[in-house]
Amino acid sequence: MLISPALARATLADLTRDSWIPLHPDVLLRTKQFRGNGHIVIGDIALRGYKNKARWHYDDRDVERAARALTELQPDELAIVELPAYSDEPGSWDTPDWRRTLVAWMYSAASTKSFREGRWQGEWDSWKRIGDNGLPGGLTMTEFVQARPSSPLVQTIAGTLPKELLTWSGTNWLLPRDYVNLLDRWEQVLADLNQRARICSTCHADGTGGWRTPATTGYITLCPACSGTTYRSYKGGQRGVPYDSVRRTSRADDYLCRLCRSSRAFTWDHCHDHGLVRGPVCASCNTFEGKGVHFLEAEGSVLHLLECTSCRQQQTLPRRYRNEITAAHLRETERHGRCRSRPRVYNDDFHHGTHTFLLCCPSHGTRWTKTMTTREVRDLARTFVAAALTSEAPDAGHESEL
Structure with missing residues (x-):
């Protein structure tokens, strides 16, 4: 029987209440994780997500299997855990590695403690030194166990809480x-699930997690070539149409994403200033579009924003992008005295037709403000848009719907 994530969570918590392994059943509520490989792994049992009428469900038999596997484990002798050395190199986290994850948690907690206590102002690497208790940065075991990121669910492995079982013998972790x-x-x-999720569902090519695309029953994997034959390319047929009208009469997921052109679209992106449709975009690109100046730096991003016919006619961009353009201009042109460091520029305050930006020199900590008139901000945006339009191919972005 298919059950809701909330009921699955309650069932798992009830069936494992006598387990000696500390568990965080709320991981079953993280349905966004299904995008990765379609499953959430509790212990060594993979619980598949089933999507029906836009809602996620679990099979109650999978939940019971995971609970039974955990409760059948009995406390036994301690084993030495060989943890890898800490590395500043980001590396790749594509392959699950619980030992490396534990080390990352230790040094993250040590770094946070060092910054909070102000020790970063002295010898920077002091927080990396290992103490007699096996932890870096003067951490106590209690501090390590209690250290939590913004989301406690981040510090779970296999749905369990390994920090609460970890002990130090004086020479080794156990x-x-x-x-x-x-x-x-x-x-x-998890590695096997991730590998299977890389395989195109149609041609069986081995690819990347970027090929995952939403479907009515969950997520499937489609390479760009197969996506192109499965979904239509958007040709601008909804240009200039109000968003409220399009979302009631046309499905965005009939199309390929207009931005990445490799994933199935998820929603209609639209201009919030004018309420007009820009085009269908996938969930990933829709999130990226909210990144402001980082989005503007991506190829084709400005021309996509100009799919709003009102923005194109006025040769401008929505206000939040105009502010980003002005902030980028100030980072390049403003300096603290003779200091060569580019200042940090923070959100502006708009009052009586003027924008006041707060600037901060990262080298000296000096702060000052810069006032720009609305006309100056608009002129910067128009110059920015004009540069983008000069790079536009003839008739690009003005195709008719096939």
Whole structure:
């Protein structure tokens, strides 16, 4: 029987209430994780997500299996856990590695503590030194266990809380042997799921997580070539049409994303200043469009914003982008005295036709303000738009719908 995430969470919590392994059943509520490989792994059991009428569900038999596997484990002898050395290099997190994850948590907590106590102003690397308790940066075990990021669910592995079982012998880190074996199996299960999710559902090409695209029953994997044959390319047929009208009469997910042109579209992107449609975009590109100046730096982004016919006619962009353009201009032109450092520019305050930006020199900490008139801000935006339009191919962005 298919059950809701809330009921699955309650069922898992109830069935594992006597388990000695600390569990965080709220991981079953993180349905956004289904985009990765369609499953959430509890212990070494993969719970598949089923989508029906735009809502996610679990199979109650999978929940019961995961609970039974956890409760059947018995506390046993402790085993030495060989943790890898910490590295500043970001590397790749595509392959699950619970040992590396534990190390990352330790040093993240140590760095946070060092910054909070002001030790970063002295010897920068002091927070990396390992103490007698095996932890870096003068952390106590209590501080490490209690350290939480903005989302506590980030510090779970296989739905469990390994920090609460970790102990220090004086020379080595220790965990119950069966729990270590469980986490090793979790790694393999998750790695296999991730690999299968890379395979195009149609041509079976091996690709990337970027090929995942939403479907009525969940997520599927389609390479750009197969996406192009499955979904229509958008040719501008809804240009100039109010968003409220389009969302009632046309489905965005019939099209390829207008921006990345490789994933199925998810929603109609539209200009919030004028209420006009720009085009169909996938969930990833829709999120990226909210990144302001970072979005403006992407190829084709400005021309996409100008799919709003009112913005194109006025040769301008929505206000939030005009502010981003002005802030970028100030970062390039404003300096604190003879200092060569580019200032940080913060959100402006608009009052009586003028924009006041707060600037801060990163080298000296000096702060000052810069006032720009509305006309100056609009002129900067028009110059920016004009430069984008000169790069537009003849008739580009003005195709007719096939």
